[in-house]
Amino acid sequence: MRSAQTWIALGILAPLGMLLVSAIMLLDLRRDAWSKAEQTSRNLLQVLDRDIARNIEIIDLSLQGVIDNLKAPDVMAATPELRQRILFDRAATARDMGVMLVLDENGHSIIDAGALPARKVNNSERAYFKVHRQQPGLGLHISEPLVSHLMGTLVLVLSRRIDKPDGSFGGVVFGTLKLTYFSRLFEDIGIGRQGAINLYLRDGRRIMRYPASDGTIGASFAHAPNFKRFLAEGRGSFVGRTASDGIERHYTFMGVGEFPLLLTVALSIDEVEAEWREKALVISLIVLVLCGLTIGLSLLFGRELRRRTAAQAELALLSQTDALTGLSNRRRFEEVFVRAWEDAARTGKPLSLLVVDTDHFKRYNDRYGHAVGDEVLAGLAEHLAASMPRSKDLVFRVGGEEFILLLPNTNAAGALRVAGRVHIEVAKLAIGAAGIGAGSVTVSIGGATAMPDAPQASTDLYRRADAALYEAKARGRNQTCCVAEDAPDPHPQAAYRLVGVS
Numbered sequence: 001m002r003s004a005q006t007w008i009a010l011g012i013l014a015p016l017g018m019l020l021v022s023a024i025m026l027l028d029l030r031r032d033a034w035s036k037a038e039q040t041s042r043n044l045l046q047v048l049d050r051d052i053a054r055n056i057e058i059i060d061l062s063l064q065g066v067i068d069n070l071k072a073p074d075v076m077a078a079t080p081e082l083r084q085r086i087l088f089d090r091a092a093t094a095r096d097m098g099v100m101l102v103l104d105e106n107g108h109s110i111i112d113a114g115a116l117p118a119r120k121v122n123n124s125e126r127a128y129f130k131v132h133r134q135q136p137g138l139g140l141h142i143s144e145p146l147v148s149h150l151m152g153t154l155v156l157v158l159s160r161r162i163d164k165p166d167g168s169f170g171g172v173v174f175g176t177l178k179l180t181y182f183s184r185l186f187e188d189i190g191i192g193r194q195g196a197i198n199l200y201l202r203d204g205r206r207i208m209r210y211p212a213s214d215g216t217i218g219a220s221f222a223h224a225p226n227f228k229r230f231l232a233e234g235r236g237s238f239v240g241r242t243a244s245d246g247i248e249r250h251y252t253f254m255g256v257g258e259f260p261l262l263l264t265v266a267l268s269i270d271e272v273e274a275e276w277r278e279k280a281l282v283i284s285l286i287v288l289v290l291c292g293l294t295i296g297l298s299l300l301f302g303r304e305l306r307r308r309t310a311a312q313a314e315l316a317l318l319s320q321t322d323a324l325t326g327l328s329n330r331r332r333f334e335e336v337f338v339r340a341w342e343d344a345a346r347t348g349k350p351l352s353l354l355v356v357d358t359d360h361f362k363r364y365n366d367r368y369g370h371a372v373g374d375e376v377l378a379g380l381a382e383h384l385a386a387s388m389p390r391s392k393d394l395v396f397r398v399g400g401e402e403f404i405l406l407l408p409n410t411n412a413a414g415a416l417r418v419a420g421r422v423h424i425e426v427a428k429l430a431i432g433a434a435g436i437g438a439g440s441v442t443v444s445i446g447g448a449t450a451m452p453d454a455p456q457a458s459t460d461l462y463r464r465a466d467a468a469l470y471e472a473k474a475r476g477r478n479q480t481c482c483v484a485e486d487a488p489d490p491h492p493q494a495a496y497r498l499v500g501v502s
Helices: 002-070 080-087 127-134 180-187 225-233 274-298 300-318 330-347 361-368 370-386 412-426 458-474
Strands: 097-103 109-112 154-163 169-178 196-201 206-210 236-241 248-255 261-268 351-358 394-399 402-408 443-450 479-483 495-499
Touching (some): 002 180, 002 196, 002 248, 080 109, 330 351, 351 370
Antiparallel strands (some): 097 169, 196 206
């Protein structure tokens, strides 16, 4: 026996060792997948950062060139065609450039890189115009996404202040960058079906999201937990859940050059681990099959023993369960009742018992057959259970059409309230197939309450409740009679009477 136990132990420990080694290997593969994802995210951020920063810088250089050229004394005196060529370089005609305009101090367009004469527009109500008017020396200003007055499309406005020779406000020069630039740039990046690329202003307003999300361009995310972390840390990575769709993602983020922009790349956790999961599944299946075969042979005897134990437990349960209603049976009631009585004696709290009997049950069997009679009993079991106010209150079927409700820590008044609920619930019982409508089935209930300090045996409680049940039937059925707590015997003068719901 000692040798056999040793081999069984080895047969279990060896596969467990294989599982441990496999788990370590899979964890290493998972770390590799995460390292690859983090490196990919950083590389994507750097590529996007350089492209965006370079284009913004080119536009900014063009704006600065306009400002510098406007200071030349002969520029404003030149013809409109020559002035346009002097002020605006070829950047103004780039694919994703919208318009480039010079506005005077009142916001009126006076020089237009794309039209002669300048297209008439007044942008004095725009936030960027007001900011430049109020803040000398602001430098380059990047606006939130706006709808262009001239093109009717979403653009990002890059603007600089123009100062008069005396330093006072002389207007604004601005260029617009179409948001299609960002969407074309982002859509060439492979980030998976659930990945996302976002570009924000540092005040929390979203400039672009890929894949596109309707209604979120220009929306503020300043109070979102993820954005607060972007802003606080400046650059880095973390795993967080996106509030809008609940998807858990790996975020990598950084600022764009020296501009007030934040760029994020978010990869879905599920997609980051997808390849690793495929490998892990194959390896795990192979190892588990081998280990399963080994352990299965080693645990053959143990399995047979568990089967025997389970069968015994099932038989024990069946011996305490009523097959028709699924309620506990009389045998179970007797066991539980003894414990409930001991608990009541120990705690000093009352114990109540309700004996419920179906009125004229024999008529249902005689008129509709035993199958319908069984349906009535099963329905009664459900409604009796539904009428119990607490989980510790129990229902038993102790024979034929008789049920018992055991109510720990319940006095006579509480038992009467439960009996009232029983009448209400039973009144809802209907067997449609047999034409038995709600209210047709009624019950009579006898109740009794035992006080632990009273000189009475546990068997007296059931006897008193059963006698009260017969009193209820004698008074016409569909009602409850409960023996008073201080009554030695159940007789009409010592019983409360509650008429059932008809």
